[in-house]
Each structure stands twice: as structure tokens, then as C-alpha cells.
Amino acid sequence: MYGIVRFVCAAVMGLSVWVVTSAVHAQSDPLTTEELAAQISTLKQEYEERITALEAQLAAIKAEARSPVRKAPATAAMPVQARDNSFNPAIGVVLNAMYTEFSEEQSEIQGFRFGHESERPVEGLGLGHSEITVSSNIDDKFFGNLTLGLGVHPGEPLELELEEAYIQTLPGAGLPDGLRVKAGRALWTLGYLNELHAHADDFSDRPLPYRAFLDGAYNDDGLEVSLVLPGDLYKEIGGGIFRGDDTPFGGSQSGREVWSAFARLGGDTGPNSAWRIGGYFLDGEARNRAGGHLHAHEEDHGHEHEEEAHGHDEEGHEDDHAGEEHEHDYAEFLSDGMFTGDTRLYGIDFRHTWAPTGNARDRELILQGEYFWREESGDYVLQEEHEECTDPMDHSTCEIHMEDVTESLNGDSRGWYAQAVYKFSPRWRVGARYSRLSTPDDAELSHDPEAMSAMIDWTNSEFSRIRLQYNRESLTREDDDQLILQYIMSLGAHGAHSF
Amino acid sequence: MKALHIALLVMVLGASLPLPAAAQSPVRVLACEPEWAALAREIGGSDVIVHSATHGRQDAHYIRARPSLLAKVRRADILFCSGAELEVGWLPVLLQRGARNVVQPGQPGHIMAADHVEVLERPEVIDRSLGDIHPGGNPHVHLDPRNIVILAKVLANRLVHMDPSNVNAYHDRLASFQARWSDAMAGWRERAERLHGMEVIVYHKAWPYLLNWSGLERVAALERVSGIPPAAQHLAQVVESARNSGAKVIIRAPFEPVDASNWLSEKTAIPVVELPFTVGGHPEVQDLFSLFDVTLTLLEEVHDRL
Structure with a gap:
């Protein structure tokens, strides 16, 4: 028995050596004899290990045969089946839908321009954001991922968004230990939530600073390098260069107008608790940043103005109307204007997890917070209507022109949120969140937007979750009470979670 | 604002300080x-x-x-x-x-x-359900x-x-x-022979290797599907099969929830035993030898009680 095993192994080894040597001959730059020797010794070691394992198994089987205790079941050796689809990439789908109720008809925020991604969801029954992710190791050196977001907005065609399309170096790429390069379009390292797909959040919507400063998340096109440093404490530094087309930037001309830097520290505070903090910096230029959703906005305003003009006409107070033209509400420029200028974002984040029993699956408390500071200065352009009449007395001679009005304003502002999520049984979690923005001083608004959220969710398995969330958003002086019932389900491949 | 700049800089510098290289680590x-x-x-x-x-x-x-x-x-x-x-x-x-x-x-x-x-x-069918x-x-x-x-x-x-x-x-x-190890294994094998055929109920499918080696017989699992907490209907079935079988003990690992196994124990009067499962899973289990010693001792205690 041993003899046969040894013969087979020796034959396999001999064959492998032949394969290696012929491979070496085939290579354009041949391996040195030392490298060859090293390869052979690795092979030898591997086969020795297998022989050892086989010997031990044989010995165990023999011993078992003598003993009355049952022996290990002889499960048929599973041959590896190479099917056509064996090398298909992993495919994952996230299904997400909501039922919502809002107390206010409109949700606008004065002093900030919200983009498409950070608007309130549609009222009533509606599909949220579905996602398709395809990912795979490309070869021994690279990993690739493509994530498509499918957005459904009533009355609009299906919105297809390329959320991520990136490649990333694998540890086998030959880079020094701890170094990673990621290129393409990705949810870049910036704060805690930015790297997460929205369906992985603990709440149904992003907190205010993410909505106001990043339109949900920063996923520009670019390249990022990061390095995990050796040591007992987790330390990671990194930075990137980006195109500059995604909020808070836009209208990139050179195609490399943004850069970033970050540093993170982390560790344990006991056997069952862990923490991480980080500092982040993002700097670049914006040109005509609209924040998406320009059309609907303009139409709304045009309509309002028309009605006003009509009213004035009937009552015969054209003069009043004309007199108002040059008095500008700065908040309106910040909320609705297109921004051109320099913008810089600083952020810090913090996260602490504690599982009282050691098992996050049973019980866990997560505390998390982020603080952002935006430095922004430049020109805000607002389109305003101008009425020009050839004959001031005859209204039919008037024509309405759109005219760009520019204001140089300082858009510096701050925003933060803090949240706590507690899992009190394997399937149930409750959470509370508070988020707040400080409006730019130039907006001359006395009210700072704030939002409070409370949620409870039920998680049947790692792949399905149902959540009920209540928000009280005070973005203007009117409070908006929101109720959101949501499901999030994932099909197919399901990536591992980071901390 | 300056303070933030400085804080960031300190973090980056602090993180990148070179560590003294140990000679033969x-x-x-x-x-x-x-x-x-x-x-x-x-x-x-x-x-x-x-x-x-x-x-x-x-x-x-x-x-x-x-x-x-x-x-x-x-x-x-x-x-x-x-x-x-x-x-x-x-x-x-x-x-x-x-x-x-x-x-x-x-x-x-x-x-x-x-x-x-x-x-x-090794599963023959792979499906998330x-x-x-x-x-x-x-x-x-x-x-x-x-x-x-x-x-x-x-x-x-x-x-x-x-x-x-x-x-x-x-x-x-x-x-x-x-x-x-081979000395210890000889002793364990003798002890396992006495337990051969003892019927047990488990929580999670954490135990097949122990059962297979020791000859214990699994008659029911508290978790119908792995990774999903047991539901009421399934527990009712488990009570049925537990009563019908001659199960002597409900085995639980230290990390498995206590409520389901305790509930079943109350319903059926079958005792629950928390086995170490791994090193550190029991105060007396500090190495691999005591892992098997204590596991067998705990099982023998239940076995001899009945």
C-alpha cells in the first residue's frame, strides 16, 4: 500500500519537474538554477506533505479497522468538474424597494444644492435602487468589479448608472506587502459610508452631510493607492488622483483635477470590541456644478415666475416686479446656482463595535460618527428671467429672456452625523441617528438643517432584511415627518463585509 | 481649520514612522x-x-x-x-x-x-434556501x-x-x-467505545467530526437550516422527534444561543450539555488534550446518569 502511494507520488513529482523545466525553457528570460532549485524544493515539500497526510490517513484507517468504533465514511472522491461556466465571474443582485409616506409635499434644503442621488425617495410604493454586481479575479495579479445601479423614477426612463467599474491589484501582483492599487470608477476611501453601497447602510437614507457634500457618495473616475503599515495597531495611509466629474466637483477639463489623502488607525479595546478612526482630505475644482437634476428644477421655477408675472399684469403693478429684479437672495444662489470654483473637503470618522458575548451575530452595539468640513469659494450662477418690452405700456411687446446672474460667495460649511445601532437578538436591530448641517454664512439663513432618524430592522439571514424607519427632517423651517418601509435582498454572490 | 490640517498631518506622519527592524524575529x-x-x-x-x-x-x-x-x-x-x-x-x-x-x-x-x-x-445541492x-x-x-x-x-x-x-x-x-497525542488518542478511543451509539440532539451542524469519530448518533438538529435561527414550527418537529427517539442529551457549543436548547430541554426533560467545542470553550480547556478530555468527561457524565 505504502509502496504504491510512494510510487504514484514520485511519478507525479517527476512529471511536475519535467513540466517546470520545460516551462523554464519556454520562458524568454530563463530562471536561474537557484530559482529552479527553489521551485523543485517547494514541489518536493508539497508532495512530502501530501504523502505525510496520506500516511497518517492510512494509519488512522488501519487503526480504525482494528477498533469497533465506526470508521470515517468513505465519501467518494469528488472529481473537480470543469464545466463551461466554471470561470464565470461571481454575480450578485441586490433588490430593494420602499413604501414611503411624507408629511410635506416638497423636500428642499436651503443653502445647499442636493443632487439626484440624495433626494427624498418617491412617495408611496416604489422601487429604490437595484444593483447588479459582477466581480472576479482576472488572473493572479488583478481583481475586477463592475456594479450597475438601476434607478427607477416615475415618469422617467430607467436610469442606468455605472456605480463602479474598477480593477484592483491582488496580493500576488508582486507589489510590496500591504500595498494596493485600485483604478477605474469606485466608491473611494472617504469617511466610513462612502465605501459602502447604499444597501449596506444601517439606515434607509444617507445622513445629511453625505447628501449635501457628496450627493450620496464620491465615485469619480481615478486611481487610488493605499498602504497598510506593519505593526500591532492597524495603520493605513493612502491617496488618489481623480478626474473631477462627480459631486462635489464637475466639468473637469484636464481630467485630473482632484486629489485625495487619507489615514486610518484601528485596534481592539478588548476581546469583543474594536474601533477605527480616520482622517480624509479631498481637494479639487468644480465647473458649473449642478448636482444633477437640473431640468426639473428649472422648469418648476419658470412656471412659478410665469404665474407671478401674470398676477402682476392683472393687478397692474409691473413696476414692483421690475424693482425686485436686482435684489438677490443669496441662499437661492447656494441652493439652486451652478458653482464654479475651488472646493475642499476634510473629514474625520469614528466607529466602535462591541459584541457583549463575543458573537456579533447575537448581540452587538455599533457607534459611528463622521464630521465633514467643506471649504468652498467661487461663483454661483443662477439663471433669472428678464422681461424686455419694446413698448413699456404694451405687454404684448414684451419678451422673456433667460439671463445668467453671478454672485461670488463663500460656501464654507460643516456637517456631521452620529448614530447608534443595537442588535438585541439575532434577527432584530434598532438604531437612532442624528445629522446636522451648518449652512454657509453667506446664505444668511438663521436655520441649520437637521434630521433625526429611528429605525428597526429584521434580518432573516445574511441575505435578506426588512426595515422600518422614521425620519423627522427639519431642512427648512417646516418639519417633514417621513415613514419608510424597505426591503433589501441579495441574490447570488455576496461579498465579505469590511469592518 | 488649521487644527484639522495639523491633525491629519500628525496622523499621516505617525502612521508612517519606520519601526525598528528586529534581527531574527x-x-x-x-x-x-x-x-x-x-x-x-x-x-x-x-x-x-x-x-x-x-x-x-x-x-x-x-x-x-x-x-x-x-x-x-x-x-x-x-x-x-x-x-x-x-x-x-x-x-x-x-x-x-x-x-x-x-x-x-x-x-x-x-x-x-x-x-x-x-x-x-459536502452538499449535493447548493441553494440559499x-x-x-x-x-x-x-x-x-x-x-x-x-x-x-x-x-x-x-x-x-x-x-x-x-x-x-x-x-x-x-x-x-x-x-x-x-x-x-497517539497515547492520548488510545485512551480517548477506549472511552469513546463506551459512548458508542449514544443518541444526541445538536444545535448547529458543528459536531459531525466528533460524532463520526466517537460513534455518537445525531437524531435531530435544532437549526433546520444552518445560519438561520430555528423557527417555531421546526422546533415543534424537533420536540416530536426528540420524544420519539432515545436522545439522551442536547449538545451545545459555547457560542450557540442558549434559549432554543433550554426550551427543548424543558419540553422533553432531556439534559443540555455545553461542550467546549474548542480550546477556551470551557474553563478547564486550555490546550488540545484537555479539549478531548473534557468533552469526553462531560459526555460520560450524562451517559452514566441514565
């Missing part, structure tokens, strides 16, 4: 589970620094990819885990982000126990003592590869461990 072993950490201590002795990613009361399937683990992967020379997708929820992230070359799959510093032994319970199943089979291979000795040898070979200067020390410790 010991081999760093990161074990995913305490049983493999214990084995690494047996074979590596004072020539290794061993860390375990989980402790004896943790379910290794559900831990978080903590920053401290990322730091440990970044420095590890050997990564020693159960494999068979047990650590699939967190290890891939650590391997990718820690980006330590020598512990990547296929490298000499990468040991997955399930790759070296015969794996039980069956719960969080492991396509690679049941990963808890350490509860068969015959597997431990196989992995002791695998580990010794890898340690020699990483640290050839201490080859004799590793070989000596391996020989000593093998001798002590």
Missing part, C-alpha cells in the same frame, strides 16, 4: 480559530508568536473583519484556518486589504485545515483527533520552510506531540 502565526492557535503553540513553542482571530466563545463564521486582524494579517508569516468557507465572511477582506504576500492562497504561509483532511457533509451552507463541506474538522495529527505535520513542514534555522526544534516538538 520569531515566526508569526495567525490562527483563525483557537484550536489551530493551540496546535501552533505545541509545534512552534518559543520560536513562534501565535495569535488567534477568535476566542473559545466566538462563532468563527460570524466575526467582523476587525482592523486589528487586518494589522495581524499584514504581519503574519503563517495563516492557519479551518477553511471550507468557514471564514468566508471576513478572511477574504483581510487577505486582500492586508495584502501580505506570503499568506495568500497557494503560498507556503497559507494553511487551510480542510484542504488536508477528509471533509464531511438551504441556509448558509458551505459548498466545501463541514469545516469543523478539528473535532476528530485523527485530523489534528495530520495538521501537526503539515504545520511543522511549513514552519521549517519559513524558519529553516530552527528545523531541529520543530521536528523535536512534532515528534513529542505525535507521541503524546
Whole structure:
């Protein structure tokens, strides 16, 4: 028995050596004899290990045969089946839908321009954001991922968004230990939530600073390098260069107008608790940043103005109307204007997890917070209507022109949120969140937007979750009470979670 | 604003300070589970620094990819885990982000126990409705003592590869461990023979290797599908089958929820025994020898009571 095993192994080894040597001959730059020797010794070691394992198994089987205790079941050796689809990439789908109720008809925020991604969801029954992710190791050196977001907005065609399309170096790429390069379009390292797909959040919507400063998340096109440093404490530094087309930037001309830097520290505070903090910096230029959703906005305003003009006409107070033209509400420029200028974002984040029993699956408390500071200065352009009449007395001679009005304003502002999520049984979690923005001083608004959220969710398995969330958003002086019932389900491949 | 600038700068600089390089540093072993950490201590002795990613009361399937683990992967020379997708929820992230070359799959510093032994319970059908199943089979291979000795040898070979200067020390410790282990195994086998055929109810499918080796008979599982907490209807069925069978004991691991097994125990008057499952899972279990000693003692106590 041993003899046969040894013969087979020796034959396999001999064959492998032949394969290696012929491979070496085939290579354009041949391996040195030392490298060859090293390869052979690795092979030898591997086969020795297998022989050892086989010997031990044989010995165990023999011993078992003598003993009355049952022996290990002889499960048929599973041959590896190479099917056509064996090398298909992993495919994952996230299904997400909501039922919502809002107390206010409109949700606008004065002093900030919200983009498409950070608007309130549609009222009533509606599909949220579905996602398709395809990912795979490309070869021994690279990993690739493509994530498509499918957005459904009533009355609009299906919105297809390329959320991520990136490649990333694998540890086998030959880079020094701890170094990673990621290129393409990705949810870049910036704060805690930015790297997460929205369906992985603990709440149904992003907190205010993410909505106001990043339109949900920063996923520009670019390249990022990061390095995990050796040591007992987790330390990671990194930075990137980006195109500059995604909020808070836009209208990139050179195609490399943004850069970033970050540093993170982390560790344990006991056997069952862990923490991480980080500092982040993002700097670049914006040109005509609209924040998406320009059309609907303009139409709304045009309509309002028309009605006003009509009213004035009937009552015969054209003069009043004309007199108002040059008095500008700065908040309106910040909320609705297109921004051109320099913008810089600083952020810090913090996260602490504690599982009282050691098992996050049973019980866990997560505390998390982020603080952002935006430095922004430049020109805000607002389109305003101008009425020009050839004959001031005859209204039919008037024509309405759109005219760009520019204001140089300082858009510096701050925003933060803090949240706590507690899992009190394997399937149930409750959470509370508070988020707040400080409006730019130039907006001359006395009210700072704030939002409070409370949620409870039920998680049947790692792949399905149902959540009920209540928000009280005070973005203007009117409070908006929101109720959101949501499901999030994932099909197919399901990536591992980071901390 | 300046303060933030400075804080960022300090963080970046602080993080990038070079560490003093140690001359002949010991081999760093990161074990995913305490049983493999214990084995690494047996074979590596004072020539290794061993860390375990989980402790004896943790379910290794559900831990978080903590920053401290990322730091440990970044420095590890050997990564020693159960494999068979047990650590699939967190290890891939650590391997990718820690980006330590020598512990990547296929490298000499990468040991997955399930790759070296015969794996039980390979599913024939793979579907999520069956719960969080492991396509690679049941990963808890350490509860068969015959597997431990196989992995002791695998580990010794890898340690020699990483640290050839201490080859004799590793070989000596391996020989000593093998001798002590085969003595202990002979004793355990005798004790297991007395328990042969004893019928048990388990919570999670954590026990097939122990049952298979010791000859215990599983008559019901509290969790219908792995990874999904038991539902009421299923528990009613379990009560039925528990009453109809001659189950003598409900076995629970330290990390498994107490309520379902206690509830079943109340309904059926079958006692619950919390077995150590791994090193550190019981106050008296501090190494692999006491793991099997205490496990058998606890089972013998129930067996003899009836």
C-alpha cells in the first residue's frame, strides 16, 4: 500500500519537474538554477506533505479497522468538474424597494444644492435602487468589479448608472506587502459610508452631510493607492488622483483635477470590541456644478415666475416686479446656482463595535460618527428671467429672456452625523441617528438643517432584511415627518463585509 | 481649520514612522480559530508568536473583519484556518486589504485545515434556501483527533520552510506531540467505545467530526437550516422527534444561543450539555488534550446518569 502511494507520488513529482523545466525553457528570460532549485524544493515539500497526510490517513484507517468504533465514511472522491461556466465571474443582485409616506409635499434644503442621488425617495410604493454586481479575479495579479445601479423614477426612463467599474491589484501582483492599487470608477476611501453601497447602510437614507457634500457618495473616475503599515495597531495611509466629474466637483477639463489623502488607525479595546478612526482630505475644482437634476428644477421655477408675472399684469403693478429684479437672495444662489470654483473637503470618522458575548451575530452595539468640513469659494450662477418690452405700456411687446446672474460667495460649511445601532437578538436591530448641517454664512439663513432618524430592522439571514424607519427632517423651517418601509435582498454572490 | 490640517498631518506622519527592524524575529502565526492557535503553540513553542482571530466563545463564521486582524494579517508569516468557507465572511477582506504576500492562497504561509483532511457533509445541492451552507463541506474538522495529527505535520513542514534555522526544534516538538497525542488518542478511543451509539440532539451542524469519530448518533438538529435561527414550527418537529427517539442529551457549543436548547430541554426533560467545542470553550480547556478530555468527561457524565 505504502509502496504504491510512494510510487504514484514520485511519478507525479517527476512529471511536475519535467513540466517546470520545460516551462523554464519556454520562458524568454530563463530562471536561474537557484530559482529552479527553489521551485523543485517547494514541489518536493508539497508532495512530502501530501504523502505525510496520506500516511497518517492510512494509519488512522488501519487503526480504525482494528477498533469497533465506526470508521470515517468513505465519501467518494469528488472529481473537480470543469464545466463551461466554471470561470464565470461571481454575480450578485441586490433588490430593494420602499413604501414611503411624507408629511410635506416638497423636500428642499436651503443653502445647499442636493443632487439626484440624495433626494427624498418617491412617495408611496416604489422601487429604490437595484444593483447588479459582477466581480472576479482576472488572473493572479488583478481583481475586477463592475456594479450597475438601476434607478427607477416615475415618469422617467430607467436610469442606468455605472456605480463602479474598477480593477484592483491582488496580493500576488508582486507589489510590496500591504500595498494596493485600485483604478477605474469606485466608491473611494472617504469617511466610513462612502465605501459602502447604499444597501449596506444601517439606515434607509444617507445622513445629511453625505447628501449635501457628496450627493450620496464620491465615485469619480481615478486611481487610488493605499498602504497598510506593519505593526500591532492597524495603520493605513493612502491617496488618489481623480478626474473631477462627480459631486462635489464637475466639468473637469484636464481630467485630473482632484486629489485625495487619507489615514486610518484601528485596534481592539478588548476581546469583543474594536474601533477605527480616520482622517480624509479631498481637494479639487468644480465647473458649473449642478448636482444633477437640473431640468426639473428649472422648469418648476419658470412656471412659478410665469404665474407671478401674470398676477402682476392683472393687478397692474409691473413696476414692483421690475424693482425686485436686482435684489438677490443669496441662499437661492447656494441652493439652486451652478458653482464654479475651488472646493475642499476634510473629514474625520469614528466607529466602535462591541459584541457583549463575543458573537456579533447575537448581540452587538455599533457607534459611528463622521464630521465633514467643506471649504468652498467661487461663483454661483443662477439663471433669472428678464422681461424686455419694446413698448413699456404694451405687454404684448414684451419678451422673456433667460439671463445668467453671478454672485461670488463663500460656501464654507460643516456637517456631521452620529448614530447608534443595537442588535438585541439575532434577527432584530434598532438604531437612532442624528445629522446636522451648518449652512454657509453667506446664505444668511438663521436655520441649520437637521434630521433625526429611528429605525428597526429584521434580518432573516445574511441575505435578506426588512426595515422600518422614521425620519423627522427639519431642512427648512417646516418639519417633514417621513415613514419608510424597505426591503433589501441579495441574490447570488455576496461579498465579505469590511469592518 | 488649521487644527484639522495639523491633525491629519500628525496622523499621516505617525502612521508612517519606520519601526525598528528586529534581527531574527520569531515566526508569526495567525490562527483563525483557537484550536489551530493551540496546535501552533505545541509545534512552534518559543520560536513562534501565535495569535488567534477568535476566542473559545466566538462563532468563527460570524466575526467582523476587525482592523486589528487586518494589522495581524499584514504581519503574519503563517495563516492557519479551518477553511471550507468557514471564514468566508471576513478572511477574504483581510487577505486582500492586508495584502501580505506570503499568506495568500497557494503560498507556503497559507494553511487551510480542510484542504488536508477528509471533509464531511459536502452538499449535493447548493441553494440559499438551504441556509448558509458551505459548498466545501463541514469545516469543523478539528473535532476528530485523527485530523489534528495530520495538521501537526503539515504545520511543522511549513514552519521549517519559513524558519529553516530552527528545523531541529520543530521536528523535536512534532515528534513529542505525535507521541503524546497517539497515547492520548488510545485512551480517548477506549472511552469513546463506551459512548458508542449514544443518541444526541445538536444545535448547529458543528459536531459531525466528533460524532463520526466517537460513534455518537445525531437524531435531530435544532437549526433546520444552518445560519438561520430555528423557527417555531421546526422546533415543534424537533420536540416530536426528540420524544420519539432515545436522545439522551442536547449538545451545545459555547457560542450557540442558549434559549432554543433550554426550551427543548424543558419540553422533553432531556439534559443540555455545553461542550467546549474548542480550546477556551470551557474553563478547564486550555490546550488540545484537555479539549478531548473534557468533552469526553462531560459526555460520560450524562451517559452514566441514565
